[in-house]
Amino acid sequence: MTALVWFRDDLRIADNPALHAALANSAKHGGRVIAVYILETDTRPLGAAAKWWLHHSLLQLGEALASLGVPLTVVSGSAKSLIPELVSVAACGAVYWNRRYGVQKDADRVLRQHLENSGVCVNSFIGNLLVEPWQISTAQGAPYRVFGAFWRSVSALPPPPTVDIPAPATELPGSADKPKFPAENSAEDIADSDVNQARLSREIAALGLLPEGVSWTAGLAARWQPGEAAAQQQLHSFLDGGLRGYEKQRDYPAISATSELSPHLRWGEISPRTVLNACLARSAVARSTAEKTGIAKFLSELGWREFAWHTLFHNPSLATDPLDSRFYNMPYLEPEAAGLRAWQRGETGFALVDAGMRELWETGFMHNRVRMVTASFLTKHMLCDWRVGEAWFWDTLVDADPASNPFNWQWVAGCGVDSAPYFRIFNPESQQKRFDPAGEYVKLWCGDAAEQTERILDLPASRMRALAAYQSIK
Ligand SMILES: Cc1cc2nc3c(=O)[nH]c(=O)nc-3n(C[C@H](O)[C@H](O)[C@H](O)COP(=O)(O)OP(=O)(O)OC[C@H]3O[C@@H](n4cnc5c(N)ncnc54)[C@H](O)[C@@H]3O)c2cc1C
Structure with a gap:
């Protein structure tokens, strides 16, 4: 069979x-x-x-x-x-x-x-998850809406074991029992591994996933190695690094302190159970409390991924409908083409925002702290609907995830679960002073352009406008 x-x-x-x-x-x-x-x-x-x-x-x-x-x-x-x-x-x-x-x-x-x-x-x-979404709920039987309680509940369960693949078949299937795949492949001998790989390469090429001509994908290729082998290697070199400083350093975009596993997790090249079990094994032999704390914090980030997926399970239209229904009436402004383009291209005149948007365009990735700042800038200072930003991230992130992307956009915009309160509006200048004090991250992605670009808006005035908009739906 x-x-x-x-x-x-x-x-x-x-x-x-x-x-x-x-x-x-x-x-x-x-x-x-x-x-x-x-x-x-x-x-x-x-x-x-x-x-x-x-x-x-x-x-x-x-x-x-x-x-x-x-x-x-x-x-x-x-x-x-x-x-x-x-x-x-x-x-x-x-x-x-x-x-x-x-x-x-x-x-x-x-x-x-x-x-x-x-x-x-x-x-x-x-x-692709640690726990089935229907397996856990609050005491009232409802889905969790607060991360801390959610993660405590997940962490209280025994860690789910991983499964090992049985030893590979000693003989490849003979051509007599080759499957007849859709017509164009039926002449190929699927049992011949070279022929098989050539056929597969043609099939993958036929999907048309790569853009035509010279393109921006050079920046993606320079930074990333997709695939399972790279995912495993990335996990182990990250754990070998010790995670001692993870808890604090993960917020500094110029420091390479996070795992960069998100695209691998997004595509399931590595499972969350594998990551969890590797971390628990490492924690059991960790020699310092700092390392244990780092591992626990890292695992709670994996918990946010889990929380986003559980939230999507309970709210299938997460990418289009605000979880807080008051936000249907939020008086967002129609995105004005020049302003939106400035945000997308990293030309707002606010250095940390511009550096993040440029990192995203160049590499298909943006540091988490900067994702929060750029998303807050768009939805609050520019008063632009979070779905516009979600769509841009969806198009440009290598880790664009059906759960984590809309979940986090809603979180930043103030309409998600366990969201940042709306009135907490990230100030891109103070965020830069705090998290990129030496300006290394900004310098890396903007060079000198950061000081030369004219600002597209007045920070205090646009903050007041955002607060007034929120007052109107409260
Ligand atoms: C506006 C916005 C959009 C985002 N869109 C995505 C997205 O499309 N895909 C995505 O994977 N992450 C998204 N994130 C979450 C987070 O920014 C990335 O997961 C993180 O930057 C990936 O880097 P890392 O693997 O080095 O993280 P680490 O710090 O090493 O964290 C380990 C893993 O935990 C998970 N994780 C960490 N933070 C979060 C979070 N806030 N929400 C959900 N999972 C998290 C990721 O799988 C990550 O790989 C978004 C955040 C914001 C603010």
């Missing part, structure tokens, strides 16, 4: 419960395992930086799966029709996937029903 593993945001081999179960069962029943990734055309389209990451990550995944004797095929379209089609042409008796928690969860439920009705066994697993 052939088993199909449907990869979604879990582009890894290690601690991948769906892949693990498919391989374990195939070893038991003597069947074969094939894999698919679908670039879905009926969900929110990926941003440009995310597409770049996905392209490279799929190439890495294909190679890793080939070493296990699992051929990966990549297609674009609607999963609703493609999965049943694949199941039928490859004569699959079982489908395996790791669960999703955003809007696609409903489509997954419908698809599962459809497959089961036609006699296909569907097996789903928790792969």
Whole structure:
């Protein structure tokens, strides 16, 4: 019996419960395992930086799966029709996937029903979270809205174990039992690993994830190495660094004190359980309290990721609807083209904002402290709807995440869960003095331009305007 593993945001081999179960069962029943990734055309389209990451990550995944004797095929379209089609042409008796928690969860439920009705066994697993969102709730049975209580509740549970992949098949499947993938590939011998990799490269190229011509992706390639191997390496070199100063230094954008694991976690190249267990193991042998404190703080950041996903599960329209309904009436200003462009390009005349926006454009990433400052500047000083900023980040971040991005935009804008109070408006100048006192971060991304750019707004006046707008909906 052939088993199909449907990869979604879990582009890894290690601690991948769906892949693990498919391989374990195939070893038991003597069947074969094939894999698919679908670039879905009926969900929110990926941003440009995310597409770049996905392209490279799929190439890495294909190679890793080939070493296990699992051929990966990549297609674009609607999963609703493609999965049943694949199941039928490859004569699959079982489908395996790791669960999703955003809007696609409903489509997954419908698809599962459809497959089961036609006699296909569907097996789903928790792969990208520490705890299922329905597993924890407040004493009143409601979803948590306060991070501290949420994280205490998650931390009280025993740490979820990771799963190891069974030993790879000693023989790759023979061509006699090769699956017949969609028409254009049927002539290929999928059992030949070189041919298989060449086919996969063509399929990935056909998705059109990379922008055409000379482009800004050089900056992404200079900073990032997508893929599972790089994710594991990044985790271990970060932990080897000791985390002693993490708690304080994580706020200083000029210091490389954070893990930079967010794009790897976003694409599921590493699981949160792997990160958690590696941290707990490190904490158990840590020699100083400072290191233990650093690890605990780092884990609570992983907790914010978890909190964002649980919040999305309970609020599927997180990217479009404010969680605080008063914000439907917030008198945001229609974004004025020149001002918005100045923000996007890092030409506002406020050095820390400009440095952050330039870092984002150059590298597909921005330091967390600066994300908060740039987002506050847009939604409060510029009085621009948070969804405009969310969309820009969605297009430009390599870690653009369906949960964390809207969750954090709502948090900064004041309409999210456990949000910063609206009246706390980050002053970009004092934030710069406090968190980039020597101006190293600003210098790195703006050079001398920071002092020369004319300011697009008056800070005190725009602050007062934002407060007045908030008063009007209170
Ligand atoms: C406006 C705004 C938009 C954001 N958009 C995203 C996004 O699209 N994707 C994304 O992964 N993060 C987002 N964040 C959260 C945070 O900025 C990044 O996760 C963090 O900067 C990644 O760097 P790191 O991996 O070095 O973090 P570390 O400090 O090493 O933290 C470890 C991990 O914890 C998680 N994490 C840390 N902070 C947060 C947080 N506030 N919310 C959710 N998870 C967190 C990330 O997975 C991160 O990799 C956003 C924050 C803001 C203010």
